[in-house]
Amino acid sequence: MMTNYHNYRTYVADNQREKLAAAAQHRLAQTSAPQDERSASVYKPLLARMGRALIKLGTRLQVRYGSLNETSHRMPLEPNSPAHKPSI
Numbered sequence: 001m002m003t004n005y006h007n008y009r010t011y012v013a014d015n016q017r018e019k020l021a022a023a024a025q026h027r028l029a030q031t032s033a034p035q036d037e038r039s040a041s042v043y044k045p046l047l048a049r050m051g052r053a054l055i056k057l058g059t060r061l062q063v064r065y066g067s068l069n070e071t072s073h074r075m076p077l078e079p080n081s082p083a084h085k086p087s088i
Helices: 008-032 037-065
Strands: none
16 A cells, blocks of 8 residues: 655655665574575675775774764755755
């Protein structure tokens, strides 16, 4: 059954809830699936090395540009609101 969304925030909340449920189901399927030891022995060190490289890169960026003092947690504008101006 398709839900009739009358406002954008309801749509966003429902969409997020569906994505979280799908992710939880995927994680459950991954934990119950048998792991191939050969591929794990290849990917684990590779992922660990990549993680260390990302941490080093992030640290360098923080040193270079400083830390972010303030973040914005505002909801995005509704597509049909008067304040929303599409970029052309």
